Amino acid sequence: MTKEQDIARGSLSCAKCPLRKREIFRVFEADELSFVEHFKKGDLAVRRGATLLVEGAHNPHLYTVRSGWGFRYKLLEDGRRQIVNYVMPGDLVGLQGSLMGEMQHSVEALSPMQLCVFEKAELFTLYERFPGLAYDITWLASREECMLDEHLLTVGRRTAVEKVAYLLAFVLDRAKESGLSSNGTLELTQQHVADTLGISLVHTNKTIARLVDRKYVKWEDGGCRILNPEGLGELAGWMSGSSAKRPFL
């Protein structure tokens, strides 16, 4: 877990961060930018499969995803796993741990990831000096809450087909928004799908097969290609949320 991680002093200026150019993110003031630049303590690169954060650990850092993606999950003692959400570029990772002591979940990379590292001890300074940024952070936490609500609805009340349809539509939507998947392709295994939706691997496979038959998706080696995102959304009774400007960092 340590060997896969690699912290280096930030070499990239926040002002020139390519993420900031994406129209989905709100524009920062000059003073905000320079503060964030100061707030940032370094870069972290992890490879696919690496565990970024571990449930139960105390971690002095807070991260923003710059590229790549991963997932947050929790485990039961006997190994049952529940994926709780996915993290993508622009997302803040580790806020819970910052505010409440030890981490209540782990996060693992689904692809190589690059993250910006912040010091959680300095978070309060941010609150004191930049209420706008503080507000942004609350906004992000609120958005996460919103996604979790929807996931609960899915896992609790949608049928298996609706579940898979929802998940794929949801993940693709977010991936596109954050600039991850331009071609409608998602690199995740059926085991991930199963662990997100609370169904078994076998049943997940058979459910996906039905969607493949109906030409909603195509499963390729180590990932899937979404052929009809709107159709999936309809099937699940879900609509992509507001794609208003959102803050990050």
Add this chain to the structure above:
Amino acid sequence: MTKEQDIARGSLSCAKCPLRKREIFRVFEADELSFVEHFKKGDLAVRRGATLLVEGAHNPHLYTVRSGWGFRYKLLEDGRRQIVNYVMPGDLVGLQGSLMGEMQHSVEALSPMQLCVFEKAELFTLYERFPGLAYDITWLASREECMLDEHLLTVGRRTAVEKVAYLLAFVLDRAKESGLSSNGTLELTQQHVADTLGISLVHTNKTIARLVDRKYVKWEDGGCRILNPEGLGELAGWMSGSSAKRPFL
């Protein structure tokens, strides 16, 4: 929905708020208190069964629960309902709507409730002038996220018995913490339990029956009595979270 609600100008001073006396809540500074007092726009009283907030609506207000309890839920088009979490004294209600436009969930009262009403338009002023309070709000949002993660784990991966055990232990824990249930009694129907855990009413009933047999709980008219909270926690593989001081308002 309007007739059940009753807004009155705040008559109760925040400094004398009985909630503040409970040792679970952090102590406020004098200036924080006076700001909150000014921030507070009135009181809201709703009766049992009333819908406080409606999914899809825009609401200019933000609330803190002063007494009583309720639940947040989402609906699918065909009426399937998922209860997403419970709200209890000290909880902030409606923050999502404040930050992200329209409400993504509804909330209904499980008992008569009293709430403090705030203007969401003034939230940013709070962020500018009281970073400590702003931090508190983020803290609350983060805590909510934490609970939702655990719920997802429950609904997705725990068995029916574990689910019921978890839910009862969890709700009782929170209720005690916030001063709701001193006698180990919870007034909720099996339908609520079912809709929280993503299982059918009939199956919920049969699962509860097993817990009753084993003397973990007793179901009384319109509610249940928890006989062995620790046992329930063990059964579910769940431990009550940190009961550190927490902020409110």
Add this chain to the structure above:
DNA sequence: CGAGTGATTGAGGATGCTCAAACCACGTGG
């Protein structure tokens, strides 16, 4: 080539669902 990862398939059984009916405590109005 052998090992490992992920997808796929079939079989049989447990879990959980729907439907339907009954029951009980309660409050209402004749």
Add this chain to the structure above:
DNA sequence: CCACGTGGTTTGAGCATCCTCAATCACTCG
């Protein structure tokens, strides 16, 4: 007082969904 409706709980029956176990297959990598 009793008949009735209501909301919540309880039960049984039969069936659909979903699970586990087990085996196979395709593909990559050392």
